[in-house]
Amino acid sequence: MAVDLLLGLQWGDEGKGKIVDVLTKNYDIIARFQGGPNAGHTLEFDGIKHVLHTIPSGIFHKNAINIVGNGVVIDPVIFKKEIDNLKKFDLDIKSILLISRKAHLILPTHRLLDAASEAAKGKAKIGSTLKGIGPTYMDKTGRNGMRIGDLELDDWKEKYRSLANKHEAMINFYDVDIQYDLAELEADFFKAVKELKELTFIDSEEYLYQAQKAGKKILAEGAQGSLLDIDFGTYPYVTSSNTTAAGACTGLGIAPNQIEEVKGIFKAYTTRVGSGSFPTELFDKVGETMGRVGNEFGATTGRPRRCGWLDLVALKYAVRINGVTELMMMKGDVLSGFEKLKVCTAYNYKGGKIEHLPFNIEAENVTPIYTEMDGWSEDLTKMSKEEQFPKALKDYIVFLEKELEVPIKIVSVGRDRIQTIHR
Ligand code: IMP
Numbered sequence: 001m002a003v004d005l006l007l008g009l010q011w012g013d014e015g016k017g018k019i020v021d022v023l024t025k026n027y028d029i030i031a032r033f034q035g036g037p038n039a040g041h042t043l044e045f046d047g048i049k050h051v052l053h054t055i056p057s058g059i060f061h062k063n064a065i066n067i068v069g070n071g072v073v074i075d076p077v078i079f080k081k082e083i084d085n086l087k088k089f090d091l092d093i094k095s096i097l098l099i100s101r102k103a104h105l106i107l108p109t110h111r112l113l114d115a116a117s118e119a120a121k122g123k124a125k126i127g128s129t130l131k132g133i134g135p136t137y138m139d140k141t142g143r144n145g146m147r148i149g150d151l152e153l154d155d156w157k158e159k160y161r162s163l164a165n166k167h168e169a170m171i172n173f174y175d176v177d178i179q180y181d182l183a184e185l186e187a188d189f190f191k192a193v194k195e196l197k198e199l200t201f202i203d204s205e206e207y208l209y210q211a212q213k214a215g216k217k218i219l220a221e222g223a224q225g226s227l228l229d230i231d232f233g234t235y236p237y238v239t240s241s242n243t244t245a246a247g248a249c250t251g252l253g254i255a256p257n258q259i260e261e262v263k264g265i266f267k268a269y270t271t272r273v274g275s276g277s278f279p280t281e282l283f284d285k286v287g288e289t290m291g292r293v294g295n296e297f298g299a300t301t302g303r304p305r306r307c308g309w310l311d312l313v314a315l316k317y318a319v320r321i322n323g324v325t326e327l328m329m330m331k332g333d334v335l336s337g338f339e340k341l342k343v344c345t346a347y348n349y350k351g352g353k354i355e356h357l358p359f360n361i362e363a364e365n366v367t368p369i370y371t372e373m374d375g376w377s378e379d380l381t382k383m384s385k386e387e388q389f390p391k392a393l394k395d396y397i398v399f400l401e402k403e404l405e406v407p408i409k410i411v412s413v414g415r416d417r418i419q420t421i422h423r
Contacts, residue, residue: 004261015265018412020041021058070252079192100202102203109182110139237274313357
């Protein structure tokens with residue numbers, strides 16, 4: 001079997017970019033399967049930090065081809081900026097970055113619709129990144145969307161106009177004050193489309209099929225996290241795609257029986273950005289310290305992330321939904337210095353104890369039940385092998401492996417590629 005998956009198991013921002021970058025040497029193809037520029041995949045090497053939004057995180061390695069799959073939504077304007085940022089590297093983008101003709105396009109009016117929809121929701125807003133993700137996937141499932149392949153047709157601008165006009169009517173329907181200059185947005189969009197068309201468009205499902213037949217190793221890269229999945233996440237405070245393992249099949253055209261390893265990434269604690277319930281969220285000094293030490297600010301929006309203890313109830317749910325075979329624990333170093341650590345192992349739910357994620361995890365229904373463990377004070381960031389880990393960290397890892405029934409294969413102890421400990 002040729003395909004491994006790599007997925008976030010929490011509310012996103014687990015560190016997928018870093019791990020894809022670390023693992024790319026083992027693969028021939030890195031293929032992103034869902035989401036769009038709402039994602040911010042951060043990787044760091046040679047002292048420089050890189051943030052990717054749509055482009056797969058294998059792009060800095062010359063050995064691999066990177067594919068933007070059919071399940072992804074692409075904003076040409078943001079894509080152009082990503083490509084421009086790559087120009088300083090000696091990369092032959094046209095041959096190492098391939099884009100599915102079936103991927104959908106985010107139009108400027110999708111972004112405006114996102115803003116109008118959020119403004120109309122008031123306090124109930126999703127906390128969207130405002131990149132037009134929801135409206136673009138709505139047009140996809142509503143069978144109105146524009147795809148990358150449409151750009152190769154002579155009449156694509158007519159199709160664009162008719163969809164954008166419809167969007168403008170919808171924006172007017174929302175009774176909110178959204179200021180915009182569509183002519184200016186469109187000028188940027190058309191310029192970016194022109195550059196996008198210079199890249200390589202492919203029938204990616206066919207390409208990936210032939211690659212599998214030829215024995216190539218493929219890593220499918222997810223975006224966001226399982227708890228933001230449109231079906232299995234904390235609805236409605238979710239994103240608009242399937243972030244879980246099944247999304248790799250629909251977002252790339254990969255058959256389920258071709259999947260070998262499912263690599264699940266989680267932080268040693270929990271974060272969330274945007275609205276929605278978060279049972280283990282901390283509002284005290286501990287949460288504030290996690291945010292500061294972990295530099296918990298959104299890579300796409302710069303918003304501060306909410307922080308809290310590790311939630312094993314939610315994590316077990318994600319492990320099961322995805323069929324995770326290997327775990328990767330990120331940001332272990334951020335937990336250094338806490339005298340005691342807490343891990344949520346069950347919820348008090350409507351007066352009883354439960355160990356699964358219920359339909360509604362709003363704060364008034366759910367109180368976390370914690371297991372307390374000893375913390376450690378050692379700085380992990382300079383450690384290069386597991387033997388150097390303090391005993392309390394080893395105990396933390398063993399406890400999690402026992403609870404989750406899946407081995408933790410990587411422990412990350414810093415942002416750089418080299419701060420990665422394989423077990
Ligand atoms: P949207 O996908 O931009 O519509 O945002 C929907 C929800 O998902 C919001 O709560 C966002 O903050 C969250 N979200 C979207 N993308 C990411 C991500 O890459 N990391 C973390 N949260 C995200």
